Structure formats: C-alpha cells, structure tokens
Amino acid sequence: MTDLRFGRVATMLPVKDMARACAFYIDVLGFQKTFENGNPVGFMILKKDAAELHLTLQPQHTAAPFNVAHMMVGDVDGMHALCKAHGLRIIKGLKDQEYGLRAFVFEDPDGNRIDVGMPI
Template sequence: MTHGKRAFQGRGIMHVSLVVSDLRRSRAFYESILGLIPIKRPADLSFPGVWYFLGPQELHLIEARDTNINPLQHVAIEVTDVRAAKAALQAHKIQCVSELKAGAGGFHSIYCYDPDGNRLELCQPIGFGGVASRSDR
C-alpha cells in the first residue's frame, strides 16, 4: 500500500443511491417514518427520484423497474436513539431482521428493509476503543 503523494484521495462518502420501484411508497417510508427531508435535485436529471441530506452526506432514491440487489449490501443511517428507532419501525409494522446489537463495533444497531428490499442499518454510535468518534473524523 502506497502512502506517498497521490493525484487524488477519497475524503468520505458523498452520497448513496438506492433503486426503488415505487417512489411514492419509498418517500412515505423515508420521510414519514425515518423523518428525512427532501432536498432540491438538479433539474436536468432524466429519471424520477428524490434526494435527502443525511448529515454531510446525501441519500438518493432512484425509481426504476429492476431493483435486484445483493442481500449483504446495506446503508447505515446514524440515529440518535436506536431503541426509539426500533419502536417506530415496529409501530409501523416494519419487521426488524436482527435483534438489537448492543455495542458491536462501537454502535448499537438494528437492521430492517425499506419497501423495496434495500437493507438498512440504523445505528447509534456509543464509542469504542480504536473506533474514531464523529468529532475525530
């Protein structure tokens, strides 16, 4: 691995795009249940979709017919209270696909699927030796 001068360097995740089959249904999930607020998209895009800010990153939902995905692929969304997130999912009859993982890797987390089968990890950082906190990044 080379650590010398590079022409460019990755600085972090700018956005994650998820393919969804029904944009209206997905908007209801991401906005009403997860509380995300849509942001303006460039007007020159030729496909339907919606964008959201998630902290300094963005989540882009793109409507398309083929939503075939790898089952291990997931998007991790940081939440302030993972237990409250789990309760909100259950209140909306959204099944969690894992038990609450307490403290693994410096996070409390729970996994679920959005309406199109995109796997989501809702995680609450708790700190752990060797894992950088948000303020250290």
C-alpha cells in the same frame, strides 16, 4: 500518493415505487426532499441533519441480500421502535455489538437492508 480529499458521499437506494419510498423516508423518518428530476420522478435527493439519501426509480429492482447502507442515529432504540411500529422487517435484532455500537438491521419498503447504529 497525493493527499486525497473527499466531499459528500451519498447512498443511492433503488426503489420500485417513488411515492411509497417518499411516504417512508419523508413522512415516517422525517427526511426532506431537496431535489427531484423527471416526470414521473425518477430521481430524488433527501436530506435530514447530516444524512443524505438518493432515491432512484427502478421498477424491476430486486433487493440485495446484504446491507446496502449504514445509518448512524442519535436514538437507535427509538429508530428500532419506529421501524417495528410501521411493520418493517427486522433482519438483525437490536443489540449491543462488540465493536462498540448498539445496532440493528431493517428492510425499507423496497427491501433495501439498512444497518442502523449508535455508539454505546
């Protein structure tokens, strides 16, 4: 096998309402829009620090019953508090995990389950 090299890998999140998704990811979490396509907008790229998210408009989206993304953050307790303050559903509560992360799982406004962690 040859030496495989990978570049950027970004999570694609389906959203039912692009404006609502932007209000969460941009206004609440602080991502910045770096690209959008369509009229109405059907695809958007968001970035914050080293993280990149791709949003795709899927009006008939039904959320999966499992985690679709994992997000590493510098302050997991702060992220947890932010999610609770904005009324997001917490799927798995914040706790120290045996695999070395302090973590929790929440649902974004479209029901996408996102696992958030920080090294202990």
